[in-house]
Amino acid sequence: MASMSLEKNRIKFLLLEGVHPSAIATLNSAGYNEIEALSGSLDEDSLIEKLKGVHFVGVRSRTQLTERVIASADKLIAIGCFCIGTNQVDLPAARRHGIPVFNAPYSNTRSVAELVLAEAIMLARGVPEKSMKAHRGEWQKSAAKSWEVRGKTLGVVGYGSIGSQLSVLAESLGMKVKFHDVVTKLPLGNAEQADSLEELLRESDIVTLHVPETAATQDMFGAAQFSQMKSGAIFINAARGTVVVIDDLVAALKSQHLGGAAIDVFPVEPRSNSETFESPLRGIDNVILTPHVGGSTQEAQENIGIEVALKFAKYSDNGTTTSAVNFPEVALPEHHNSHRILHVHKNVPGVLAAITDVLSSNGVNITGQYLQTAEDIGYVVVDVEHGQGSKALDKLSSIEHTVRCRVLF
Template sequence: MDLLGVRSKTNVTRKVIDARPTLTAVGCFCIGTNQVDLGYAGKRGIAVFNAPYSNTRSVVELVIGDIICLMRRIPAHTHHMKHGMWDKSASGSHEVRGKTLGIIGYGNIGSQLSVIAEALGMRVVFYDIEEKLAMGNAHRCGTLNELLEQSDVVTLHVDGRKSNIGFFGDDQFAHMKQDAIFINLSRGFVADLDSLKRHLDSGHLSGAAVDVFPVEPKKTGDAFTTPLADEDNMILTPHIGGSTLEAQKSIGHFVAQRLEDYWFKGSTMLSVNMPQITLSDIRSTCRIAHLHANLPGVLAHVNRVLGEDNINIAAQSLGTEGELGYVVTDVAQRPDQNALDALAAIEGTIRMRVIS
């Protein structure tokens, strides 16, 4: 097996990698790569690809839908109707126009959400630990509390780094505005749901939407419990933020294309664990992809081996990232086996592959 495709629930551990010495690349047909031991895969010369942008629109649309439904108290009205209660009151119901949306995490999803929310007439503020270019009229807050204290809706769009575990707890909920709405479609371990429940039950917060949970069932049909199940103005969804047919199709095409480009061209662009090199189609006789430890002199050694075999170099690209170096060389003729063996024997070589 040379190429492996997985979804988010399939773990590619050290044991799995060791069991397949010929494994060259892993395609994660999903957004995250937490299920893959990225460090060990890199040390074994295995490129890992995912689809970080393919479900962005789907997630953003669900957030917008959640905001409108919660502002109009649709979950509460639906609950009352199902129990035979007719309540036509406008109490607690609002337009989204003119309200302030606070986005925590201004990456691909957060920034696109910013644009669409502004188009609905919302005022947008955001907070990110990194400097990010504001879209439209969005305003960057200097602190998290600055965002929380002015936002009518707070939505989380942070990544899965360990420092985000338990990031949003009782102290953060306490800083939110009276009657504000909380939304989390990012990671289940980010927000403390018990704290959220307390702030909903106390009347501090007016509603919430949660799509991700600290512990989630492994498959469709499994039992699920949450302390938020009995809340009134609450939207609970089973981690479906990116689950649209359009997003799934996009993910399939995107990851398959990355695997194809790596296998047939050696291109590592958008790999999560390899130096980034974008390569065109092979126009010479063959291409030599040499992945190695990022040590001084490897490139010179590669060129010396090719020169000693009277091989003319047509093109060459080098990229380094962390502990890894990756040099791709197009040559006018295929080196003989002795030269290939010499390339594979260069100190620090992790994987050497001839593409033709």
């Protein structure tokens, strides 16, 4: 697939699921104005139809960019997840089609951490249950099963950007923090890394999950893990819904082995606010249920909109792929007084030599060259003298193993 750079007013963006207006403002500031924004998600067939002629698509958590969708998108050159997670995108399929996927891994960490800490305090005080009873006319004024969080142990499963920030906030309230991660991490403050998940569960008064959705974390928490937790302990999941076996959590709550739970993510979630939310956790008084709003604050959404939109603009303007989750990462300077060739190809020997040979045989002078590979894809960026970028475009696109080739003027 070969393409010449378009005028910015011809590059089309599609933003779904109510992406914050800051994304549009950021793209406008970068010179992009052909932007369509929709408040909801689209099913597969509708999405395929809508993506015709679209160069950049932005989604949040509900829209599913499957291999069929990606293969059908005739003009698509980049995908943006306006959130932390990228499991809604078939990342290998996007990579095979030469499409980088960008996300916002840090912009909503504070919002998620604050919500988790607030839920921990509310559950430790038994507020959800007392509130539900008050709504029904019951008056449960009692200090029984009501504790301060000061001095209690918070067990953080997954010590990434959210888990580590939560750790700092919890310590400021006087909590002890233990964490479990698949790799050794440098603790912040006085946090301690547990030798095993079993140790963390055994010693924690509150357990909170902050892990990604992977094959390794599928059903990571079930009956065995809940049985290892302290009697009366609190469980919080603001990570991914597939990490927890919900029926096992319900059983641990109804048996009163657990003292309460707060769940923000679910194995199956409504596609829009008009759909009914179904879960076995509904109706349990000591459970806080929130509709996947851990990062849904105005501050977080504004920051996410800016972060992903800037990544779109940089990739469109000069080919920079820094922080792409599925693609070779290349940080590129501006290309003043030169044309820039972006060549995506299968990661096999000989492609770089073929590119150089094509340019040389066509009298194209190279002024800069960058190469990075990731798994099955290679990404070569070549700067050539101004006015020479289009000379060999067709021949470069015809090189064996080429996925796509684009020239920026």
